[in-house]
Amino acid sequence: MIEVDELTKRYGATTAVNGLTFTVRPGHVTGFLGPNGAGKSTTLRMILGLNEPTAGTVTVNGHRVRDLPRGLRHVGALLDAADVHGGRSAAAHLSILARSNAIARRRVDEVLEEVGLAGVARRRIGGFSLGMKQRLGIAAALLGDPPVLLFDEPLNGLDPEGVRWVRGLFRRLAAQGRTVFVSSHLMSEMEHTADRLIVIGRGELIADEPLAEFAARGTRLSVTARTPDAAALAAVLTAEGATVVPDGDQVLTVTGASAARIGELAFRHRIVLHELAARTASLEAAFMELTADRVEYLAGDHR
Numbered sequence: 001m002i003e004v005d006e007l008t009k010r011y012g013a014t015t016a017v018n019g020l021t022f023t024v025r026p027g028h029v030t031g032f033l034g035p036n037g038a039g040k041s042t043t044l045r046m047i048l049g050l051n052e053p054t055a056g057t058v059t060v061n062g063h064r065v066r067d068l069p070r071g072l073r074h075v076g077a078l079l080d081a082a083d084v085h086g087g088r089s090a091a092a093h094l095s096i097l098a099r100s101n102a103i104a105r106r107r108v109d110e111v112l113e114e115v116g117l118a119g120v121a122r123r124r125i126g127g128f129s130l131g132m133k134q135r136l137g138i139a140a141a142l143l144g145d146p147p148v149l150l151f152d153e154p155l156n157g158l159d160p161e162g163v164r165w166v167r168g169l170f171r172r173l174a175a176q177g178r179t180v181f182v183s184s185h186l187m188s189e190m191e192h193t194a195d196r197l198i199v200i201g202r203g204e205l206i207a208d209e210p211l212a213e214f215a216a217r218g219t220r221l222s223v224t225a226r227t228p229d230a231a232a233l234a235a236v237l238t239a240e241g242a243t244v245v246p247d248g249d250q251v252l253t254v255t256g257a258s259a260a261r262i263g264e265l266a267f268r269h270r271i272v273l274h275e276l277a278a279r280t281a282s283l284e285a286a287f288m289e290l291t292a293d294r295v296e297y298l299a300g301d302h303r
Helices: 040-047 090-100 106-114 130-142 160-175 187-193 211-217 230-240 259-268 283-290
Strands: 002-011 014-024 029-033 055-060 075-078 148-152 179-183 196-201 204-210 222-226 243-246 251-255 275-278
Touching (some): 014 040, 014 055, 014 196, 014 204, 029 040, 029 187, 040 148, 090 130, 130 148, 130 160, 160 179, 160 187, 187 211, 204 211, 211 283, 222 259, 230 243, 230 251, 259 275
Parallel strands (some): 029 179
Antiparallel strands (some): 002 014, 222 251, 222 275, 243 251
16 A cells, blocks of 8 residues: 655645645455656655655655665556666576565566566577567566556557557556556546546645546536437537537537436437447547646647
């Protein structure tokens, strides 16, 4: 479990993280989202004891990470897949980490096999692709078989098979009762991977809730209606108080009226419907709406 309490980090006059409080519990994949400059990386570094908070506390299973001996046995993390010595082999890199944390050498071979790098274990890391380095970083996080795992943008550089593998890995780790905390800017992957979300903006907490609840509350659901008599249906729905936006000659996008209500009104007014489909809640739309006033850097912003 990761417990963050009133966590604050300032760099001079700049506040990167401001009074963050949340808990990441075991048994779930928890996504960590926020616009660029929101303070996600700073928060992860404070969790791992790499940055000292200006105020507040953060513990992993009740302890500060920097106070834990043989840290890889307690928490595994991938922050920057490229931050490795390119002259070493994958096996040598993991062997050094294993030795420094009193982890059996056989564990190196096990995690290399698990992440699909057993065949290139003796190759120098400098010749690895970004996707291979991501796999190596995940292997390092798994090395100590820790109960808590943190990943910062773990999908960068992975091909579709790699993305599918990582998605399944995170779910397996959570099913084993581990705490899995994943920071990513890829909304589509969070929709497929995360059970819960912690969302921050400009260093402050925006949401801490199940993914489905976040998506549903942050976006107005709409209904697509296709009819050869779009003008008549639009008039009926507008009179009902719905908002109607034409999308071509025969297609309407409707908000403020359910699919069932639109069907009832069309039937009552003898309007033929060729299609009626409710649009599901979109995580990306919810994220954009709820973080709109917390974005640090905007395209075309010349402040």
